[in-house]
Amino acid sequence: MVLEAIRAAKVSGANQAEAYVVRSRSVSAYVDDSNVKSVEEKLDLGLSVRVLKGGRLGQASSSISSLQQAQECARTAVRNSSLIPVDKVFKGFALSAKGQPWFKVKDPKVASLPVEEVAERLKEVVGAASEPKNVMVPNGLLRLADLESVVANTHDLVARREASLVFLMLSAMTKGTRPGEGTELFFSPYLKELDAGKVGSSLKAKAKAAAKAKAFKGRMKLQVALPPHELSEMLQGSIQFALSAENVNRKRSPLAGQMGKKVTDKRLTLIDDPMDRRGVLSSPFDDEGTPSRRKTLIKDGVLKGYLNDLYNSQLSGVEPTGNGLRRSTSDTLGNYQLGVGIVPICLLIKPGTKSIEDMVGEMDHGLLVEKTASPEVHPITGDFGLEVRCAYLVEKGEVKSTVKHCLLSGNMFRALSQINGVANDATVSRNLIVPSVLFEDFELIGSE
Amino acid sequence: MQDILQKAVDRMLSGKAHFCDARFQRLRRLNVAMVDGAVRTLTEDKIEGVCLRARYDGSWGYASTISVEQGEILQAASTAAKNARLGSAKGRRIPESKGERGSYKAKVKWHPSKVPIEEKLALVKDLDQAQRDVKSVVNSNAAYVESVKETMIANSFDVALEWEEIRGRLNCMSIVSNGTRTEVFYDIVDGSGGYELFKSLDTAKMGRSCAKEADRMLSAKRCPSGETTCITDPMISGMLAHEVMGHASEADEIVKKRSFLTDVTGKKVASDLINLVDDGTLSSAHGYIPFDDEGTRSSRTVIIDKGVYQGYMQSLETAAEMSARPTGNGRAQDHHRRVFVRMTNTFFEAGDWKLEEMIEGVKHGVLTDRAISGMEDPVGGGFEAKALRGFLIENGKVTDMIRGFTLTGKALEILKTTDAVGKKLELDGGTCGKGVEDFVPVSSGGPHCRSRIILGGG
Numbered sequence: 055m056v057l058e059a060i061r062a063a064k065v066s067g068a069n070q071a072e073a074y075v076v077r078s079r080s081v082s083a084y085v086d087d088s089n090v091k092s093v094e095e096k097l098d099l100g101l102s103v104r105v106l107k108g109g110r111l112g113q114a115s116s117s118i119s120s121l122q123q124a125q126e127c128a129r130t131a132v133r134n135s136s137l138i139p140v141d142k143v144f145k146g147f148a149l150s151a152k153g154q155p156w157f158k159v160k161d162p163k164v165a166s167l168p169v170e171e172v173a174e175r176l177k178e179v180v181g182a183a184s185e186p187k188n189v190m191v192p193n194g195l196l197r198l199a200d201l202e203s204v205v206a207n208t209h210d211l212v213a214r215r216e217a218s219l220v221f222l223m224l225s226a227m228t229k230g231t232r233p234g235e236g237t238e239l240f241f242s243p244y245l246k247e248l249d250a251g252k253v254g255s256s257l258k259a260k261a262k263a264a265a266k267a268k269a270f271k272g273r274m275k276l277q278v279a280l281p282p283h284e285l286s287e288m289l290q291g292s293i294q295f296a297l298s299a300e301n302v303n304r305k306r307s308p309l310a311g312q313m314g315k316k317v318t319d320k321r322l323t324l325i326d327d328p329m330d331r332r333g334v335l336s337s338p339f340d341d342e343g344t345p346s347r348r349k350t351l352i353k354d355g356v357l358k359g360y361l362n363d364l365y366n367s368q369l370s371g372v373e374p375t376g377n378g379l380r381r382s383t384s385d386t387l388g389n390y391q392l393g394v395g396i397v398p399i400c401l402l403i404k405p406g407t408k409s410i411e412d413m414v415g416e417m418d419h420g421l422l423v424e425k426t427a428s429p430e431v432h433p434i435t436g437d438f439g440l441e442v443r444c445a446y447l448v449e450k451g452e453v454k455s456t457v458k459h460c461l462l463s464g465n466m467f468r469a470l471s472q473i474n475g476v477a478n479d480a481t482v483s484r485n486l487i488v489p490s491v492l493f494e495d496f497e498l499i500g501s502e
Numbered sequence: 503m504q505d506i507l508q509k510a511v512d513r514m515l516s517g518k519a520h521f522c523d524a525r526f527q528r529l530r531r532l533n534v535a536m537v538d539g540a541v542r543t544l545t546e547d548k549i550e551g552v553c554l555r556a557r558y559d560g561s562w563g564y565a566s567t568i569s570v571e572q573g574e575i576l577q578a579a580s581t582a583a584k585n586a587r588l589g590s591a592k593g594r595r596i597p598e599s600k601g602e603r604g605s606y607k608a609k610v611k612w613h614p615s616k617v618p619i620e621e622k623l624a625l626v627k628d629l630d631q632a633q634r635d636v637k638s639v640v641n642s643n644a645a646y647v648e649s650v651k652e653t654m655i656a657n658s659f660d661v662a663l664e665w666e667e668i669r670g671r672l673n674c675m676s677i678v679s680n681g682t683r684t685e686v687f688y689d690i691v692d693g694s695g696g697y698e699l700f701k702s703l704d705t706a707k708m709g710r711s712c713a714k715e716a717d718r719m720l721s722a723k724r725c726p727s728g729e730t731t732c733i734t735d736p737m738i739s740g741m742l743a744h745e746v747m748g749h750a751s752e753a754d755e756i757v758k759k760r761s762f763l764t765d766v767t768g769k770k771v772a773s774d775l776i777n778l779v780d781d782g783t784l785s786s787a788h789g790y791i792p793f794d795d796e797g798t799r800s801s802r803t804v805i806i807d808k809g810v811y812q813g814y815m816q817s818l819e820t821a822a823e824m825s826a827r828p829t830g831n832g833r834a835q836d837h838h839r840r841v842f843v844r845m846t847n848t849f850f851e852a853g854d855w856k857l858e859e860m861i862e863g864v865k866h867g868v869l870t871d872r873a874i875s876g877m878e879d880p881v882g883g884g885f886e887a888k889a890l891r892g893f894l895i896e897n898g899k900v901t902d903m904i905r906g907f908t909l910t911g912k913a914l915e916i917l918k919t920t921d922a923v924g925k926k927l928e929l930d931g932g933t934c935g936k937g938v939e940d941f942v943p944v945s946s947g948g949p950h951c952r953s954r955i956i957l958g959g960g
Contacts, residue, residue: 083588086758087591087757089561089589089590089592090588090589090590090591091560091591092562092563092564092589092840093561093562093563093564093586093588094563094566094840095581095585096565097567097568097578098566098568099568100549100568112545113544113545114545114546114548115546115547116548117548117549117551118568119568119570119571134546135544137544137619137620138541138544138623139540139541141541142540143540169585170588173588173589177590190758192758193758193937195937227760233760234881235882273727304537304538304640304641304677305640305679306640306641306677306686308684384938385939387838388549388838391547391549393543427879427884428875428877428886430874430875432874434677435905435906437905437906437959438959439888439907439908439959440886440908440959441884441886441910443879443882443884459882459910459911459912460910460956461908461910461956461958462959463959464959497727497958497959499727499728499956499959500956501911501956502728502729
């Protein structure tokens with residue numbers, strides 16, 4: 055199909071063409087009110103075509119059920135290219151590397167597991183999280199997906215990726231008039247990594263903890279430990295944004311012009327490792343077919359590199375880093391519709407040696423966050439204010455109370471320069487693998 | 503296609519489904535984006551396929567395919583019927599209703615397919631270019647998106663419908679810098695309708711204004727933190743309407759008692775000045791739908807009337823569980839996604855205060871200006887919204903501009919303190935994801951509202 059799309063683009067007058075096709079099968083089981091409510095099996099096949107014609111870049115995408123649709127998609131891309139001015143930046147698609155890459159981070163069990171067993175696995179997790187009189191699982195899902203993508207272009211490049219995805223997202227809630235809710239996320243290419251009992255027990259404990267939380271009143275400055283999933287989202291909204299060459303080139307990254315300078319605390323080392331087999335996006339090439347290698351982005355607090363796709367590497371005159379992706383960490387449907395975006399394939403924070411429990415034990419006056427409403431950071435300024443849903447106030451190494459309904463306030467770029475400690479609990483969270491990190495000097499604000 | 507969908511329904515019924523539907527959807531989208539004076543994206547996307555959905559007891563089985571071939575659709579129908587029997591949920595049967603039949607085209611003046619792409623490119627170019635008139639702009643962005651969605655549905659209650667939904671959105675974003683600080687401002691025009699949404703728009707004025715407002719933000723102060731009197735603008739009022747009160751009023755959360763608004767019908771939950779509705783029939787709003795994705799005609803649902811809670815938004819399933827009327831809120835992102843209770847256009851209704859009068863009554867407070875994001879909390883009723891910027895109010899006058907900040911508090915406590923509701927209602931379009939996926943077009947909004955809210959952070 056990719057070759058047919060490229061042929062159709064050339065026949066329509068394209069000088070260069072690139073086709074990206076994704077075929078996937080996903081099975082999702084949804085829980086509702088502690089019962090498996092929906093079971094879904096979905097088949098998807100789609101194509102994205104980009105063409106260069108006379109220096110003009112056009113594109114189109116489509117779900118595909120026939121070769122004719124692939125040809126139509128290619129012709130649409132060519133037609134679109136004729137409508138726009140010559141692109142002064144983009145000179146061409148990725149050149150063919152030695153050999154033809156074919157990469158698998160794939161668990162064959164994910165592709166072969168019967169739909170019935172996906173529902174059974176979800177029931178196991180729900181069973182472990184539930185207590186008939188005290189805790190229920192109001193909603194969530196378990197998804198197993200199997201994906202094959204191919205990118206090819208007129209430079210004879212053909213790069214094929216096969217991947218599997220196990221994604222779980224569940225919430226548990228205590229019963230009663232003042233319920234508490236906990237959530238659990240899980241990302242992996244491998245089914246064997248999903249320990250139903252462990253995930254369920256953790257979920258139950260989080261719900262029970264949240265039920266004890268009381269509205270925080272007043273305000274204070276304190277140390278704050280952020281757990282992996284909360285930290286991961288905050289890093290995506292700050293440092294991941296800032297490391298993208300698209301944002302550097304557009305002068306909206308706080309890291310623009312900072313190469314070789316100290317940008318964070320020396321305890322922070324950030325690496326993008328596309329070959330890490332724990333990662334759900336891992337592969338040695340990106341979705342433009344550019345080889346991607348292990349890169350140290352920040353070493354001991356010093357900025358060492360940005361992430362590039364083809365367009366931005368040509369804009370800034372550097373080698374592409376192989377980070378032009380059209381992948382999702384939680385779904386495989388419709389990935390061909392995603393535009394190329396600069397994303398780390400598997401971003402790692404080098405873990406520390408202490409457990410999070412030990413770090414909390416050494417806290418004099420601090421907060422261990424369990425859950426915030428939405429751990430978003432203003433990507434340009436780094437400012438954040440997060441509504442705390444459940445967190446533990448710690449005094450002299452001991453949890454004194456559980457709090458909610460308050461704001462945790464700070465600046466993420468400043469926080470990364472004020473790291474007190476890095477724990478050893480590295481966890482896969484979307485395209486990052488990060489541990490808990492203890493930061494200095496956040497502000498907690500409650501009602502008066 | 504309607505014949506094939508009906509055959510798929512028959513196939514699911516023969517697979518022992520108690521209720522089922524077959525839904526074909528085709529979405530065409532044009533996306534034009536310019537960055538710093540150059541076209542960054544011009545793409546046309548098309549996605550189409552069929553969703554088969556079968557219900558057995560209280561569980562659903564789904565299967566979807568991108569094929570429009572009868573054989574593959576019928577095979578998927580068999581899969582859906584089989585999958586429905588894998589669930590463990592019990593539930594009431596969906597009561598049979600008179601199936602609606604018909605074909606409806608979107609009522610637009612300028613159908614997007616009839617307007618040359620060159621005209622849309624020019625629109626975006628003007629919007630991008632105008633931002634560069636302001637010297638502090640380091641990055642200008644302008645984008646146009648149009649979507650045409652066709653839906654065809656058949657179900658086991660003899661529904662046989664097809665309709666069209668058309669939406670458009672034009673937005674700009676200016677990034678400014680003075681060498682030490684960087685700030686951002688944006689502006690958006692959106693709605694349901696054809697190209698008439700943009701025909702009379704002065705894009706140069708819109709772009710310049712956006713850049714000037716971004717430039718003003720370079721001298722904005724830091725927001726004071728703590729609980730204060732806050733006048734929320736229509737966007738932030740809409741965040742409270744949609745994220746907290748709206749999501750907690752979706753009946754699927756009520757059925758499983760996950761919402762803090764469970765069993766509150768008839769009770770006083772807010773100030774007398776508060777009226778909250780979800781209205782899918784507003785034909786120019788971004789969340790307009792003639793029918794939901796179950797074939798139920800859209801409607802206006804009064805959620806709160808003069809501070810008293812009235813009722814919930816329903817799908818076919820939740821209406822059956824609660825012995826209520828379906829309200830046309832069973833929605834799905836596309837043929838690959840499940841149907842469940844979703845909002846349409848959700849907003850607080852206008853009151854009778856002028857904004858100036860609301861400001862005059864504040865000794866120390868904050869006036870918000872535009873939203874960045876918000877987050878739902880149906881369990882705890884907590885409110886969180888991030889404002890793009892705001893203004894200090896001191897002794898009844900608007901004074902300094904303040905940088906982005908976050909608003910929080912318990913929604914019901916905030917709404918009980920609301921003592922003034924503005925005259926002018928505005929809606930802001932966008933997409934709503936429930937959980938981490940399943941995005942549907944919606945709008946939210948309201949007038950300016952004055953309440954006590956906790957502020958802080960960025």
